[in-house]
Amino acid sequence: MKLLVIEDEPKLAEYLRKGLSEEGYVVDVAQDGIDGLHLAMEGDYALVLLDGMLPGIDGLAVLAALRQSRQTPVLMLTARGEVEDRVRGLQSGADDYLVKPFAFSELVARVQVLLRRSAAPRAGGEPTLLRLADLELDLIRRKAQRAGQRLDLTAKEFNLLSLLLRRQGEVLSRTELAAQVWDMNFDSETNVVEVAVRRLRSKLDQPFERPLLHTVRGMGYVLEAR
Secondary structure (H helix, E strand, O other): OOOEEEEEOOOHHHHHHHHHHHHOOOOEEEEEEHHHHHHHOOOOOOOOEEEEEOOOHHHHHHHHHHHHOOOOOOOOEEEOHHHHHHHHHHOOOOEEEEEOOHHHHHHHHHHHHHHHHHHHHHHOOOOOOOEOOOOOEOOOOOOEOOOOOOOOOOOHHHHHHHHHHHOOOOEEEEHHHHHHHHHHOOOHHHHHHHHHHHHHHHOOOOOOOOEEEEOOOOOOOEOOOO
């Protein structure tokens, strides 16, 4: 699931990118209002985290322009804590408002609430619940279970499984998995994929009679019920 962070403070932007990536999200970052608005309008994001004070175009102007054609959920991040500022942000179309400095745990909780809230209107778009045989993956709550048993997956294992499940029945190469899940572009890094697949298989298949994750020799991996 892709998130967009529009934040001009480099350290905070990197902190958010790293932290949200570790939570399992794919994160793009823009450091001014012009680039941020362009990405928000052109990209397919589940949520935008938007700083209120930005160079180029400020956060409220970005929000107003975005709302002319997109209803992407927006979480405003700002140092302005006065009631009037929060009201302006919400009246301009923000879905939630978080005042700096904030605890990262609260940010994650608010992100999850907004994603859950937006799941119903997204019917007909990207599914939020993926299934194969007795495997079920909830993309909003970031939970996986098989045969009613919860699978304890790391963030990367969850992302790997969600990609395989979205494209179930399709053989995905190690190079493609490395690029999609780890943002790696070199074949030399595909050993990371092999280790991750082995660990995922130990949780996904080994406790159960019917394997779902299969290796296609010389080609890659495929998730399917055989």
